[in-house]
Amino acid sequence: MIRAFAAQGDRLRQLSDLGNGLAGAVWVDLLSPSKEEEQTAERWLGMGIPTREEMEEIETSSRLYAEGDGFVMTATIPAQSDDVGSRIGPVTFVLTKNRLATIRYHEPRVFETFPARAENADLNCTDGTSVLIALLEMIVDRLADHLEQASRDVVDLSRQIFHPTAKKASKRDQDFQHILRRIGRLEHFISDVQDSLVSLQRLSGFLSNIAMVKQGDKDQRGRVKTLSRDVLSLAAHAESLSQKIIFLLDATLGMINIQQNAIIKIVSVAAVVFLPPTLVASVYGMNFHNMPELDWVFGYPLAIGAMILSAVLPFWWFKSRGWL
Secondary structure (H helix, E strand, O other), X not given: OEEXXXXXXXXEEEOOOOXXXXXXXXXXXXXXXXXXXXXXXXXXXXXXXXXXXXXXXXXXXXXXXXXXXXXXXXXXXXXXXXXXXXXXXXXXXXXXXXXXXXXXXXXOOHHHHHHXXXXXXXXXXXXXXXXXXXXXXXXXXXXXXXXXXXXXXXXXXXXXXXXXXXXXXXXXXXXXXXXXHHHHHHHHHHHHHHHHHHHHHHHHHHHHHHHHHHHOOHHHXXXXXXXXXXXXXXXXXXXXXXXXXXHHHHHHHHHHHHHHHHHHXXXXXXXXXXXHHHHHHHHOOOOOOOOHHHHOOOHHHHXXXXXXXXXXXXXXXXXXXXXX
């Protein structure tokens, strides 16, 4: 799919009719493009665009480079991240002659919200460079929103771990299993955000040190520097959240071990408490001929009393030592 946008004052307007090609467009967005759409975009840009395999390269030299008068920049952007079940993928930004093309094979939500906002609000989108900066700013803003939600999830998980509401052990087991799954999903999501922030940090540095030096005005260079600082601060916040998640994981496993140890302790104490009565019952269950207690009138009550006493005394001892 291909979408084209033209500048209308300081706003963007989507071109509904592409019968005349991409004339007048300042931004072209390619989603899983066909071969014909790629060729159309390349003719409009005046340079080639990377293939999907090239976009997935992890080397910095393959993701950020200059080609003639154009610049190719690739960043990893998460998609479908509202439910924490994120899917991350590369997005390539090709900037040349104040024209911007974006190539992607997944659907980050920002590519749906940004055109609508740029059409209704003054984002100073006059050319490809300003569109790129505004788009990156919105991507960073959305990542910040995701980290804020992740922070709230971390606080909620901490409350569930250290202040459980379930009284029954079986219910607590189910809660801890649910918490472990949430921690796994949250860690995966934070890892995706960190990968995205690392790629955006490299991209903003490249944009500031190379592209903006050659093409950008003072205001644009200032916005790119602000973007770089925002990315750095978000990266630090994401690292802090990652450490908290590791702590919550260790705490959850520790709580599970404590609960299991408590169960094992109860079973062990029960075994010790019932061992002496079992021994007494076993002795008097042997039925040897020469056992004088068998002929006593009070032999049976004495055996019962001995079994009860031998069970109560260990229990009292454990209780007095604070082991129960």
